[in-house]
Each structure stands twice: as C-alpha cells, then as structure tokens.
Amino acid sequence: MENFLTIAILLPLASAFLAFLLPAKKPGAIRALAIFATGVSLLLAICIFSQFDRQNAGYQFVKSVEWLPSLGVNLKFGVDGISMTLLLLVSIVSFCGALVSHEIHEREKEYYILFLALTTGISGTFCSMDMFFFYFFYELAVIPMYLLIGMYGSLPAGKHGRTKEYATMKLTLYLTAGAVLALIGLLTMYYAGGRTFDMVELKKNLALNGATQQWVFACLLFGFGFLASLFPFHTWSPLGYAAAPTAASMMHAGVLKKLGAYGIIRLALPLLPEGARHWVDLLAILCIFNVLYAGLSALTQKDWKFVIGYSSVSHMGYVMLGIATLNVVGVTGAVLLMFAHGVMAALTFSLIGFFYHQTHNRNVPDLSGLARKIPFIGVCMVMAAMASSGLPGFANFASEVMVFIGAWHEGSFVFRVATICAVWGIVVTATYLLWAVRTSFFGPFDEKWNMLHDATTLKQKFPYVFLIAVLMTVGFWPRLLTDIIKPSVEKHVVAAIDNRGRPVAAMGQTPRLASAATGETRP
Amino acid sequence: MNPVWIILFAPLISAAVITLLTRKAQMLSALISCAAIITGFVLTLQLYSAMGHGEAHSLAPAPLTWLVIGDLVKIEIGATIDHLSVLMLLVVTGVGSAIHIYSLGYMKGDPGFSRFFACLSLFTFSMLGIVLSNNFIQIFIFWELVGVSSYLLIGFWFEKHSAAEAGKKAFLTNRIGDFGMMLGILLLWTQTGTFCFAELPAKIAAIPAGTLSLIAALIFCGAVGKSAQFPLHVWLPDAMEGPTPVSALIHAATMVAAGVYMLCRVAFLILPSETALHLIAWIGGVTALMAATIAIAQNDIKRILAYSTLSQLGYMVMAVGLTGITPAMFHLTTHAFFKALLFLGAGSVIHALHHEQDIWKMGGLWKKTPVTFWTFLIGTLALAGVPPLSGFYSKDAILLLAFEHNKLLFVIGVLTALLTAYYMGREVFVVFFGKPRDHHAYDHAHESPAVMTLPLVFLCVLSVIAGWGDKIPHFISEHMAEHGEHPALLTAGLIAVPVIGFLVAASIYLRPNPSDEPVKKALGKLWTLVENKYYFDELYALIIKYVQGTIATLCELFDRFILQKVGIGGLAGTTSLAGKTLRYLQTGNIQSYAFLFGLGVTVIIYYVVVR
Numbered sequence A: 001m002e003n004f005l006t007i008a009i010l011l012p013l014a015s016a017f018l019a020f021l022l023p024a025k026k027p028g029a030i031r032a033l034a035i036f037a038t039g040v041s042l043l044l045a046i047c048i049f050s051q052f053d054r055q056n057a058g059y060q061f062v063k064s065v066e067w068l069p070s071l072g073v074n075l076k077f078g079v080d081g082i083s084m085t086l087l088l089l090v091s092i093v094s095f096c097g098a099l100v101s102h103e104i105h106e107r108e109k110e111y112y113i114l115f116l117a118l119t120t121g122i123s124g125t126f127c128s129m130d131m132f133f134f135y136f137f138y139e140l141a142v143i144p145m146y147l148l149i150g151m152y153g154s155l156p157a158g159k160h161g162r163t164k165e166y167a168t169m170k171l172t173l174y175l176t177a178g179a180v181l182a183l184i185g186l187l188t189m190y191y192a193g194g195r196t197f198d199m200v201e202l203k204k205n206l207a208l209n210g211a212t213q214q215w216v217f218a219c220l221l222f223g224f225g226f227l228a229s230l231f232p233f234h235t236w237s238p239l240g241y242a243a244a245p246t247a248a249s250m251m252h253a254g255v256l257k258k259l260g261a262y263g264i265i266r267l268a269l270p271l272l273p274e275g276a277r278h279w280v281d282l283l284a285i286l287c288i289f290n291v292l293y294a295g296l297s298a299l300t301q302k303d304w305k306f307v308i309g310y311s312s313v314s315h316m317g318y319v320m321l322g323i324a325t326l327n328v329v330g331v332t333g334a335v336l337l338m339f340a341h342g343v344m345a346a347l348t349f350s351l352i353g354f355f356y357h358q359t360h361n362r363n364v365p366d367l368s369g370l371a372r373k374i375p376f377i378g379v380c381m382v383m384a385a386m387a388s389s390g391l392p393g394f395a396n397f398a399s400e401v402m403v404f405i406g407a408w409h410e411g412s413f414v415f416r417v418a419t420i421c422a423v424w425g426i427v428v429t430a431t432y433l434l435w436a437v438r439t440s441f442f443g444p445f446d447e448k449w450n451m452l453h454d455a456t457t458l459k460q461k462f463p464y465v466f467l468i469a470v471l472m473t474v475g476f477w478p479r480l481l482t483d484i485i486k487p488s489v490e491k492h493v494v495a496a497i498d499n500r501g502r503p504v505a506a507m508g509q510t511p512r513l514a515s516a517a518t519g520e521t522r523p
Numbered sequence B: 001m002n003p004v005w006i007i008l009f010a011p012l013i014s015a016a017v018i019t020l021l022t023r024k025a026q027m028l029s030a031l032i033s034c035a036a037i038i039t040g041f042v043l044t045l046q047l048y049s050a051m052g053h054g055e056a057h058s059l060a061p062a063p064l065t066w067l068v069i070g071d072l073v074k075i076e077i078g079a080t081i082d083h084l085s086v087l088m089l090l091v092v093t094g095v096g097s098a099i100h101i102y103s104l105g106y107m108k109g110d111p112g113f114s115r116f117f118a119c120l121s122l123f124t125f126s127m128l129g130i131v132l133s134n135n136f137i138q139i140f141i142f143w144e145l146v147g148v149s150s151y152l153l154i155g156f157w158f159e160k161h162s163a164a165e166a167g168k169k170a171f172l173t174n175r176i177g178d179f180g181m182m183l184g185i186l187l188l189w190t191q192t193g194t195f196c197f198a199e200l201p202a203k204i205a206a207i208p209a210g211t212l213s214l215i216a217a218l219i220f221c222g223a224v225g226k227s228a229q230f231p232l233h234v235w236l237p238d239a240m241e242g243p244t245p246v247s248a249l250i251h252a253a254t255m256v257a258a259g260v261y262m263l264c265r266v267a268f269l270i271l272p273s274e275t276a277l278h279l280i281a282w283i284g285g286v287t288a289l290m291a292a293t294i295a296i297a298q299n300d301i302k303r304i305l306a307y308s309t310l311s312q313l314g315y316m317v318m319a320v321g322l323t324g325i326t327p328a329m330f331h332l333t334t335h336a337f338f339k340a341l342l343f344l345g346a347g348s349v350i351h352a353l354h355h356e357q358d359i360w361k362m363g364g365l366w367k368k369t370p371v372t373f374w375t376f377l378i379g380t381l382a383l384a385g386v387p388p389l390s391g392f393y394s395k396d397a398i399l400l401l402a403f404e405h406n407k408l409l410f411v412i413g414v415l416t417a418l419l420t421a422y423y424m425g426r427e428v429f430v431v432f433f434g435k436p437r438d439h440h441a442y443d444h445a446h447e448s449p450a451v452m453t454l455p456l457v458f459l460c461v462l463s464v465i466a467g468w469g470d471k472i473p474h475f476i477s478e479h480m481a482e483h484g485e486h487p488a489l490l491t492a493g494l495i496a497v498p499v500i501g502f503l504v505a506a507s508i509y510l511r512p513n514p515s516d517e518p519v520k521k522a523l524g525k526l527w528t529l530v531e532n533k534y535y536f537d538e539l540y541a542l543i544i545k546y547v548q549g550t551i552a553t554l555c556e557l558f559d560r561f562i563l564q565k566v567g568i569g570g571l572a573g574t575t576s577l578a579g580k581t582l583r584y585l586q587t588g589n590i591q592s593y594a595f596l597f598g599l600g601v602t603v604i605i606y607y608v609v610v611r
Helices: A003-021 A027-051 A081-103 A108-127 A131-152 A164-192 A199-205 A210-227 A236-243 A246-256 A258-271 A273-299 A304-325 A328-359 A375-388 A395-410 A413-441 A458-476 A479-501 B003-022 B026-052 B083-106 B113-132 B136-154 B161-192 B200-204 B209-226 B235-241 B244-253 B255-265 B274-295 B301-321 B325-352 B370-384 B390-405 B407-432 B439-444 B450-465 B468-476 B488-509 B519-523 B525-531 B533-585 B590-610
Strands: A060-068 A073-079 B064-069 B073-077
Touching: A003 A027, A003 A060, A003 A073, A003 A081, A003 A108, A027 A081, A027 A108, A073 A081, A073 A108, A073 A131, A081 A108, A081 A246, A081 A258, A081 A328, A081 A458, A081 A479, A108 A131, A108 A246, A108 A258, A131 A164, A131 A199, A131 A246, A131 A258, A164 A210, A164 A236, A164 A258, A199 A258, A210 A258, A210 A273, A236 A246, A236 A304, A246 A258, A246 A304, A246 A328, A258 A273, A258 A304, A258 A328, A258 A479, A273 A304, A273 A413, A273 A479, A273 B533, A304 A328, A304 A395, A304 A413, A328 A375, A328 A395, A328 A458, A328 A479, A328 B064, A375 A395, A375 A413, A375 A458, A395 A413, A395 A458, A395 B064, A395 B136, A395 B161, A413 B161, A458 A479, A479 B064, B003 B026, B003 B113, B026 B083, B026 B113, B073 B136, B083 B113, B083 B244, B083 B255, B083 B325, B083 B450, B083 B468, B113 B136, B113 B244, B113 B255, B136 B161, B136 B209, B136 B235, B136 B244, B136 B255, B161 B200, B161 B209, B161 B235, B209 B255, B209 B274, B235 B244, B235 B301, B244 B255, B244 B301, B244 B325, B255 B301, B255 B325, B274 B301, B274 B407, B274 B533, B301 B325, B301 B390, B301 B407, B325 B370, B325 B390, B325 B450, B325 B468, B370 B390, B370 B407, B370 B450, B370 B488, B390 B407, B390 B450, B390 B468, B390 B488, B407 B488, B519 B525, B525 B533
Parallel strands: none
Antiparallel strands: A060 A073, B064 B073
C-alpha cells in the first residue's frame, strides 16, 4: 500500500524508458504502453483516494528515500487532501490525454516518451514533500512540454506573424523565467530554514522577519504567477495552447497551469504568512484583470483554441482570488476549482482536437451546424461550455460559489469589488462560450463539413464521457473532495496564517487586520 | 423513500435513463418521461390531502448536506413542505402532466423526439427543485438548471438560426438577472450568516434598513430575469422559437412564474422594505402595460400570447410589490391553467395548419377545429377576466389591492385589462372567425388527435373552476386578511372592462373579412413603435456592440500589442542588451586583455598587502 503512491508517480517515467527499447516501427505497442501506464496510474490514484484517511489532515502514504544527505535533499512523496485531489486530476487528464492521442501519426515513439515523462513530472511536483524535487519534477515537466508543442503542434498562419515556433519559444521563456524567479525565493527559504528542502521541516524551522517575508513572497507569487498565467504574465498562455497538440493542451491547461497555484498554496502561503498578508490586496486586483480582462479578450477571439485559452486565463483568476482570500472557504474553493477547471479544460481541448483533426479548421465563424454531423461531440461541447460557465451540476459551480463566498467574507473593499467582478465574470464566460457553441455547432449545416465523422464506438466516446462523468460526480457531490481538501487547507495553510497574523476571525466581523508589524523572528 | 424525494428525483432519473439508455426507442422514452411527472402529480395529490389533515410538515424529508466547510458554510439540499410549495407543486406537476401528454401528439415524428422528452424531464426536475428549495443556494442551483433546460428547449430545433439565437439570448439575459441575485445572496449571508429560509426571518430585523432594501432589490433582479420583467423582458418573446408545448409549460405556466414564486417564498425579506416594495410594484406595473401595448400589434399567434404572458407576470409582480402575496399566487395559479391552455390551443392550430403561425393566414377555423376553438375561447375569456371564469377572481383580487394601495397603479392595471381583452379578442376573431384567408391551408386543416385535445379539455375545466369559492387564496393563507367591502360600482366597472375590450375588438376585426391590419393606418407612427416593441432589442444590440464590443476590442488590442510586445520584447530586449554589454568586454584585443589582467593583479595585491 505504501508504495502505491511512488508507483503511481513513477510508472509513466519508467514506461517512457521502456518505450525507448521498443522499435519505433511499432507505434501501436508504444501507444498501448502509454495507455497502460497512465491507466494503471489512474487506478492506483483512485485506490489511494479510497484508502485516504478522511479524518487525517496531514500527509499520508509518505515514502522517503535519502538522496543527497549533505544538502538535505530527500526523495519524499506524500499526499494530503490538496495534493490528493491534484494527483487524481493529473491521473485522469493524462489517461484521457493518452487515449485521444491517436491523432498523432508521425514520430509516435518520441511523442509518447515525452508525454509519459511529462505526466511523471507533473504528478511528481504535486506529491513531492521536498522542495528540491518539487523543482526538479517541475523542470522535468517543462522540457517535454516544450518539445511536444514544438514538434507536434500546429498554429494556423496568424495575421501577426505568430508561428508555432514563436509560441513555443515564448511559452518556454515565460515558464522558465517564472521558475527562476520562484527559485530565488525557494533558495532563500532553504538557507533561512536551516538548509533543508523538506517542506514539513521547513515549516517548523523557517522564521523570516516581516520585510524579508514580503520580498520572498513576491518572488514566489510572481514566479508561480507566471505559471498560473496571472495578469499581466499570461500572454504565453492562449498562444501556447493554440499551438500545442491536443493532449499537450489538455495537460497544460488542465494540469501544468495548476502547478503555479499549487506552489503558492503549498509553499508561499504557509511558509510566508506575513508576506501573504502584505500582497493579497494586489493579488485580488490582479485577479479582477484575469477574470474580466481575459474574459473580454476571449469575446473578440475567433479561433476556438484562443477562446478557450483566454477562458482558462480568466478562470485562473477565480483560482487566484480564492487563494487571495486566505480563508478556509476561499482556498478550499480554489483547490476544488483547480480540479474542476482542469477536467473541464481537458474536456474542451479534447473536443476541439476531435473536430480539428478532421476539419483542419477551428475558426469559429467558418464552422456552422456541426451538431447535425457530429451530435455526440456537440452534446459534449454544450456540456463543457455549461460546466465552464458555472452551471450547477458540474464541479465548477460548487467551487466558484465557494470562491465567491470566501472572497465576499473577507469583507474589505478590494475583495468586495473583486467578488462583484468575479460574479460578473460568469456572465462574460457564458457569453463567449455560448457564442462559440452556437456559431459552430448550431445554425444551418454547412455542406462542406459533410465528411465529418462522429465518435460512435464506446472506445472513441470513452474519454469524453469519462471526463463529463467526473465533473458531474463532483458537481452533484462536492463533499467527495471538499471533505478531504478542507482539513488540509485548514491545517497547512489557514492555521499558519491565522497563528502568525491575527486572531481567527469570528463570523460577521470585518476580519482583516494590519498584521505585518507583528513579525516575530527566531534566532 | 420519502415521497417528496420521489417527486423531485423521478424526472431526473427519467432524463438520465432516456439520455443514456432508451434514446433510440422513442415511444418508450416519452412514456418514461410522462410516467415520471404523472407519478409526481399523484404523489403531490396525496401530499395535498395529507396537508388537509395537518400532517404535511412532518412529511418534509431530512435535508442532505451538499457542501459543508467548518461552521462557516453549510449548504443543504432540502425540501420545504408548506401551503405555498404544495400549491406550486400541484401546478407544476398538474399542468406539466397535461403538457407531457399533449407533446406525445404534437412532437410525433420529430427526429429529436427522445431528446425533447429528456429535456422536458430535466426541466421538470429543476422546476420542482426551485419549488421545494429551503435555502438560497439551493434555489440558485435549480434556478440555473431551469435556465439551462430552457436554453436547450428553446434551441430545440437548433439548425434554425432564430432558434439557436433565441436560446442563447434567453440564457444570457437570465444570467444578468442571476448576477444581481448572487450578489444579493452573498450580501444577505454576510449579514445573517445563513442561507436557510427557516432561519432567516428571525435574523432579518437586525439588518439596517438601507442594506435590507439593497438585498431585496438584488434578489429581485433574479426574478426580473426569470419572470421576464422590464428591462430584461426581451428574451421571452424570442423564446417562442421553441416547440409550442415548451412555450406552454416553461414560458407561460411554470418557469417564468418561478420569479414570482421566489418573491413569495422570500416575502419575509421583501415586505419589511418600503423602497424595495415600491420598486417591485412599479416594475411590475410598467411591464404589464408595456407588454399589453406591444401585444396589440403582433401577428404571430404565439408572440401575442408571449406578450400577454409578460403582461400577466407584470400583474403578479405588481401584486407582490403591493404586499399581496396571496393574490399574486392566486393569479399565478389561474394564469398557469388558462395560459397553458391558450398555448396548447395555439399549438393545436399551428399543428392543424402545418406550422403556420401568422394569424393573417388563418381565419374561419372554428368549424374545422371545434374542440380547439371552444377551449381557446374559454381560455381567452378567462384571461380577459370575464366572470365566472377563474381569471376574473384572481385579476380582480390584484386590481382591488392596487385600488387600496396605489391609485396610479390601479389605473395602469385597468388599462392593461382593457388592452388584454382587446388583443385577445383580436386574436380569436382573426384566427377562428371570418373567412379563410389562405385556402390551401384551410382546406388541409384538421382537428388534432385526442391525445392533444384531452389535455385542452382538462386545462379548460381548471381554467373555469379554479377561481370558485376562493379556495386557492384560502389555501395559501388560512388567515386571509379580510377585504374591506368593495363598492359594488367598482366591481361592476371591473366586469365592464373586458366587455368593452371585446366589443372594440369585435367592431374592428369581426367585420366581413379584414385581410389586413385595419388599425395600422389609424395609429400611424405609434403603431410602428409598438410593432417594433419600442426598439428594445435594437437598443440593447447597440449597447452590446458599442460598449461591450469596444471594451473587449480594447482589451484584446492591449493584450496583443502592449503586453505581448512589452512582455516578450522586454525579455528579449534585456537579454540582447546584456549580450551587447558583455560583448564590449570581449574585444579580442590582446593589449586590453593584458591591461585588464594587470589591473586585476594590482587590485588584488593592494588588498592583500596594504590592508
């Protein structure tokens, strides 16, 4: 049982090595291997989830191997409620990503090797309890992503000379720049926290004064903000998704992007509570831009992938707003939204991939009445659009409501304005998504799309049905996840902030107090 | 299992079963859907009789905890069982059952037959959820779900441009209302710390008056969207693109009334606030009159009814604003009966004429479709408020209320009643009387099958008797405020109003054979104005195009040209600047290397020796 977690994380990477040995002439075998590895990982993740002790807020299934004792580096995996949720997300999305990758027809061997390495990279980051490996796995994810987009992507010739290579380069530069910025913060914490990378140890040892916390937090916030496409560091994101092949967009919008938000929740908030207090107002303002500015930009887009790309930037605004609340409801909502949005983004990109593979055109006005020819994909797309615009019954609604409640509860003027903007954001979301769905799937059928084939067999339908089923299960019964997220958020995140910053806010009071002055320093 | 849960979840199960399993078997799918709602109807009747014995409150099932975060947030899915909700359950399941059965005939042969019934079941589930809600988040959840089922059903014939557009418009307009509603719910929660209807009344008193008015107004926004009140009324007429049974069930009898129901449900919140009451009453009054004036110039058999629905919803909202919860619910109930009847009747005419909806291509149909004609006529009389039909009692309750509270709104109400009789008279006379205008259509016209006419008769009976003996008002509030004695003159006047309306309409449209609109020339520009619905659609389109469009374009341009250039350009620029700077150090000149080397050595020696 204890090894399940390690196997779930490392199996895809091990399979990638195995795939090296297989002949490139047998893509079928390699593809089967990839599906098998991600599928087993998913089963293991579900197994861990079912065995997860819902009363225990701490790390579970901890497995530690000494790596570099002199530097205090250990390979240490473990999951609490937060990383458990995200591990499930990676496993679900990577499995579905592998399933829909049949559209790749050249250099399959390299493709699947990269895809598998990417999977391990992301799940490793989510489950590392050691900062060194957190960073290591993150880099393990970024490099395959670069190659996947660069080699297998496609970007319709743009008006502004935007090519696939430009998009890839830009995405990678941004992600690396963000990672470097975060690294500065992480190293500062490493030295200040008694030269250990262990997150639990670090939390015990680390004592930075208020001023230091502020700038270290800024490094982490903006460093991770790059990854989470925080305004104004988001421009890599729509372009990058547009250029990426289907499975890479799914993994990136669905999962990789969540790493930024996860880094803030896991490292920045609990370790630097006073820094957090200092920056949250600015963060809330940036979130307004994320939600509305990116939402409005999405309104003007014509390319399906750009619409969804901007949409995902907009939705990350909700996640970041939830984080900025620093209270249990908001942060729990943010984590649940990371899950919900991840599944939803994967669903949308996989659906776009399905018809783009056949039409070679994803320009919304060029498509019309596709629902006659591909009704199944049409139904799924309507559901994805509804999920995305926060319809009850899908997981997104529950999480967005929690973010709204949490943000409103903060009570300060900035947060009130941010909440109002965020609630308006769901109107904007519905506007561009329903426009896109209505234009390309409804209306009179255009004969030039007569050659389209719908997903008819169970094998073809499975990934889409599965993703929708996940969204609806959590949507109908959000406690499935919130009951494990909430204790961990309370223990790891909110407790740290409340202890150092202020007394626990009682209901109805205006809970925000100036707290930067009460910085305590330990020798 | 608790019967209330069966009432609520049977339609959901039906929708799921049809979607996943029986989609191919059309008739089976339809029967599953009908069975679900009829089961609900029967169980509701049981509930109703249990209520008579005073046992109903114990019938409410234990709520399920949907979401819980510590002590701060607890959201339940529960059920409120009281007179208000049981009455509404009866309306939804009763009228719903009739319309489900009617749809068996009306939708026959449509390729999307199963999909239609799946959506209808989804709608029933959502609507029942609203009715049973015991807290604000739950009502919001189902509020959104009826929105989406309405979207799916309006856009049912999605290949039609207008249908797809209308569905989108309905959903988005509702979303604007829901935006206000969500903010109201959040504000209320900060003030009281609970979402639960049962706990709220005790905590209302502590809220400052200004805040309470704001909360009530924001929550009212939700009702403005869903019940299509001015200024968000524009979606409802377009919603007529949906199949006629949908117009009858969703856009006349039940969903659009949900706004009124919600206001009655949270009356404890609205009644203490003078300001909010005023706002609500006037929005209702304005909608009632405005929609009635538009209705006189429409030519589509269903659109006339749609504007009539708007107008009647305005009455109900006005009643709520005048603190008349009981009259509002009374009119909601009777309206559900006769408006559903009218829509189904219109559907029967459309069916008979093979999807012709223009009233100027009909005429003389009363001989061809007798059942439809008689039931439609009775529905019209009920709507206009002719005694002793149900509409008379409920409409008069509202008008008398207005007479007591606000004379100006009373005048508006009477004018609306006059117009109602006029435009309904116009519709009946043009469609059923005179000589046939389109002979081809007339010759092929036929009465609808029994599966469609029986629901008509059922609803017709209800439309006639629902007002008798003040049963419904007594059911809603057992201790109904005793009305003062109304002057007999007033009552006589109110009876005269519809009669005058009909007479005017008859004098214009019952002439031998007007084949074109006779009033058009007489009214001139005014006619153009109302025919074009006061240009609201055009106005909103302009606002969306210029305001939202401009902001969106600016955002996009900023993103593309400023951020992307500065971002990527900044990054690239810094890198190349650093490269250029470093290049100066690497001159390739041996003398300068030697010089720098010497300089370095000197500095090191200086530090080591001298210090």
